[in-house]
Amino acid sequence: MATPKFKRAIVVGASSGIGRELTIQLAKQGTSVVAVGRRMDRLAMLAESADGRVFPLQHDVTIYDSVPLAFQEATKMLDGLDLVIYASGVMPEVGFHEFNFEKDKAMVDVNLLGAIAWLNLAAERMEQTKHGSIVAIGSVAGDRGRSGNPVYNTTKAALATYMEAIRNRVARHDVKVCLVKPGPVATEMTANLGIKNAMPVEEAATKILKVADKNGEFYLKFAHRIAFFIVRNIPSWIFRRLKI
Amino acid sequence: MSEDHQEKRVIPNSRMARLEGFGRNLGADGYVFRPYHISDIKDAFQMAREAGMQITLRGAGRSYGDANIGSECIILDLCRMNQIYSFNRKTGEIDCGAGVTIEQLWRTGMEDGWWPPVVSGTMAPTLGGALAMNIHGKNAFAAGTLGEHVIEMDVFCPNGDIRTLTPASPLFSAVISSAGLLGVITRVKLQMKRISSGDLRVLPISCKNWEEQFAAFEENRESADYMVAWIDTFGRGEQAGRGLFHAGFYTQEPPHSPTLHPDHQDLPDTILGFFPKSVVWRFLKKFNNRFCMRMLNWAKHVSGRLLGNGRPHLQSMVGFSFLLDYVPNWRRAYEPYGFIQYQSFVPEEFAREVFRQMVEMQQVRKLESFLAVMKRHRSDGFLFSHGVDGYSLALDFKLTKKNRAAIWQLAHDMNGLVVKAGGRFYLAKDSTLRSEDFVLSVGKEAVAQFFRAKRELDPDNLLTSNLAKRIGLDAPGG
Numbered sequence: 001m002a003t004p005k006f007k008r009a010i011v012v013g014a015s016s017g018i019g020r021e022l023t024i025q026l027a028k029q030g031t032s033v034v035a036v037g038r039r040m041d042r043l044a045m046l047a048e049s050a051d052g053r054v055f056p057l058q059h060d061v062t063i064y065d066s067v068p069l070a071f072q073e074a075t076k077m078l079d080g081l082d083l084v085i086y087a088s089g090v091m092p093e094v095g096f097h098e099f100n101f102e103k104d105k106a107m108v109d110v111n112l113l114g115a116i117a118w119l120n121l122a123a124e125r126m127e128q129t130k131h132g133s134i135v136a137i138g139s140v141a142g143d144r145g146r147s148g149n150p151v152y153n154t155t156k157a158a159l160a161t162y163m164e165a166i167r168n169r170v171a172r173h174d175v176k177v178c179l180v181k182p183g184p185v186a187t188e189m190t191a192n193l194g195i196k197n198a199m200p201v202e203e204a205a206t207k208i209l210k211v212a213d214k215n216g217e218f219y220l221k222f223a224h225r226i227a228f229f230i231v232r233n234i235p236s237w238i239f240r241r242l243k244i
Numbered sequence: 245m246s247e248d249h250q251e252k253r254v255i256p257n258s259r260m261a262r263l264e265g266f267g268r269n270l271g272a273d274g275y276v277f278r279p280y281h282i283s284d285i286k287d288a289f290q291m292a293r294e295a296g297m298q299i300t301l302r303g304a305g306r307s308y309g310d311a312n313i314g315s316e317c318i319i320l321d322l323c324r325m326n327q328i329y330s331f332n333r334k335t336g337e338i339d340c341g342a343g344v345t346i347e348q349l350w351r352t353g354m355e356d357g358w359w360p361p362v363v364s365g366t367m368a369p370t371l372g373g374a375l376a377m378n379i380h381g382k383n384a385f386a387a388g389t390l391g392e393h394v395i396e397m398d399v400f401c402p403n404g405d406i407r408t409l410t411p412a413s414p415l416f417s418a419v420i421s422s423a424g425l426l427g428v429i430t431r432v433k434l435q436m437k438r439i440s441s442g443d444l445r446v447l448p449i450s451c452k453n454w455e456e457q458f459a460a461f462e463e464n465r466e467s468a469d470y471m472v473a474w475i476d477t478f479g480r481g482e483q484a485g486r487g488l489f490h491a492g493f494y495t496q497e498p499p500h501s502p503t504l505h506p507d508h509q510d511l512p513d514t515i516l517g518f519f520p521k522s523v524v525w526r527f528l529k530k531f532n533n534r535f536c537m538r539m540l541n542w543a544k545h546v547s548g549r550l551l552g553n554g555r556p557h558l559q560s561m562v563g564f565s566f567l568l569d570y571v572p573n574w575r576r577a578y579e580p581y582g583f584i585q586y587q588s589f590v591p592e593e594f595a596r597e598v599f600r601q602m603v604e605m606q607q608v609r610k611l612e613s614f615l616a617v618m619k620r621h622r623s624d625g626f627l628f629s630h631g632v633d634g635y636s637l638a639l640d641f642k643l644t645k646k647n648r649a650a651i652w653q654l655a656h657d658m659n660g661l662v663v664k665a666g667g668r669f670y671l672a673k674d675s676t677l678r679s680e681d682f683v684l685s686v687g688k689e690a691v692a693q694f695f696r697a698k699r700e701l702d703p704d705n706l707l708t709s710n711l712a713k714r715i716g717l718d719a720p721g722g
Contacts, residue, residue, distance in 0.1 A: 068254045076297070079315040080273050121257055129262040129273045
């Protein structure tokens with residue numbers, strides 16, 4: 001096997017969806033991966049199928065106090081760290097007229113605060129060690145505040161801003177900070193939303209790993225780059241009249 | 245999170261740093277702490293236990309490979325334990341912390357006529373690191389290794405003991421030479437060497453081939469105090485082994501000789517009085533390729549034949565001893581991939597043939613060492629001693645983007661020759677040794693003895709390093 005691009009990686013949110021697929025593909029490339037997630041049974045199954053390269057670590061990203069120890073344990077299991085991917089995310093179904101703080105808080109807790117708790121540690125460490133990549137899974141949904149799911153948009157927009165800020169802090173130390181903005185991807189999270197033309201999760205993960213050692217924000221489709229350039233630049237007084 | 249690590253202690257991420265061996269070919273991330281007192285060391289071991297981590301000891305970071313790095317370990321950098329507690333100007337006994345450097349030693353003793361008994365090619369190493377590796381110098385054939393000049397030392401053991409070891413203590417010869425894996429040397433009392441002059445009489449002899457090199461060593465062995473030879477590894481056939489041999493002899497001066505003053509010893513910071521040495525590595529880097537190094541080695545050989553051959557001259561002790569300090573940052577000439585230093589020690593009867601084969605191997609693979617140095621040694625009783633009654637050949641290999649696997653293979657093949665000849669390796673220099681070759685070189689009994697000492701001094705296997713993991717010295721209980 002050729003030398004993998006990353007020798008040691010942590011994937012947070014590895015029990016399902018994009019995180020799970022990223023873990024599988026990294027392990028196939030020869031990367032040792034600590035798979036972090038809440039559902040230990042799923043992580044254990046993932047580890048079993050991965051030829052000894054995946055190490056499960058049970059952890060709830062919303063128990064923020066436990067993140068430093070989980071991070072320390074993960075880096076110890078790996079004997080180092082080259083890549084951290086934050087892939088945890090929730091997107092509960094929110095009605096058009098629904099303002100539900102519980103659902104909103106859950107999204108902020110997982111999508112944003114969990115990311116900050118994990119990636120602060122990654123950035124702090126990599127600033128000192130002067131190597132490594134930090135990847136977060138954002139979303140095209142973060143490009144504008146849309147009427148459908150305000151707080152999901154908010155968390156992904158905030159995540160993008162956070163990633164830009166830590167990029168500006170640590171890129172000078174040879175650390176890569178990469179935000180990926182997938183459009184709809186066929187995962188459990190989107191299964192009940194009736195989305196057509198969702199990108200297969202395998203394809204999304206492959207594309208994410210291609211840019212994981214680069215600085216910047218990345219869409220996974222060229223068409224998204226064009227479309228969301230336009231979306232980002234539609235004046236607000238027009239945007240509020242559109243149903244997108 | 246699972247409950248098994250719920251109680252563990254978190255070490256601040258801000259302690260994390262990327263550390264490399266001196267050759268910059270291997271690196272690791274670890275949590276760095278810099279104790280200045282034995283209580284700090286005690287705290288660090290307590291912290292390691294609470295965090296479920298291991299500890300790697302590091303001095304000046306001059307070991308070339310991975311002896312001073314430990315992935316995700318607590319790194320105890322002992323450089324700040326650099327206090328000299330006492331120095332007896334009459335007897336030459338110096339009592340100091342393990343972080344005291346060889347430079348501190350000579351600067352302390354020189355004006356009173358005392359010189360460190362054994363010095364490495366650079367004055368940067370700490371005493372603790374130097375004893376963990378049991379360093380040798382150009383006087384190895386006469387003075388042996390540094391450990392032979394220790395009067396006593398304090399060792400903090402991971403089991404909580406602080407032991408004062410003397411040469412009569414059974415663990416003395418195990419703690420020295422075992423790469424910092426049995427305990428933390430915290431204090432050393434050392435016997436310095438009496439000198440009356442700060443100058444050596446240096447006799448250069450240009451040698452045409454291996455025969456002449458070995459003859460020069462044997463001819464001067466009884467009379468010389470220091471011996472070293474540079475070898476041009478590009479020499480082939482009849483000229484294989486060509487190079488320049490140097491013998492150094494102590495000289496006598498009346499008391500309070502001005503040659504003992506630091507001013508006389510300090511290395512100049514310019515070449516020819518105007519060219520700053522601080523930028524020399526940048527030029528070296530441009531020439532650091534096979535073609536230029538072939539030319540440079542040839543030019544050095546020719547100039548050695550034409551200039552000063554067989555004519556002794558005076559040279560300061562510092563100038564003769566610390567060749568590696570002549571060009572500041574010289575290792576940067578090997579950027580960006582670093583280099584390995586490969587040094588093997590071969591008994592006298594096989595040395596000629598083994599070294600000849602090593603150099604031929606390099607030439608066939610077009611992987612010649614750009615700098616090769618030969619020295620004469622004697623055997624000693626330390627556990628993982630590299631000293632043999634024979635010769636050593638130290639080789640610098642530049643690493644490139646493409647040649648890493650080939651260099652490692654070359655090193656493994658050369659290891660085979662050394663092991664077959666009953667030779668030894670030097671853990672301070674090593675980057676490539678495999679555990680099977682290490683065990684063959686030191687013998688199974690020495691490894692068993694190491695683990696017996698480990699069980700006694702470090703039963704929880706707290707002390708480790710990437711070197712220990714690589715050569716099989718990390719396994720708990722052996």
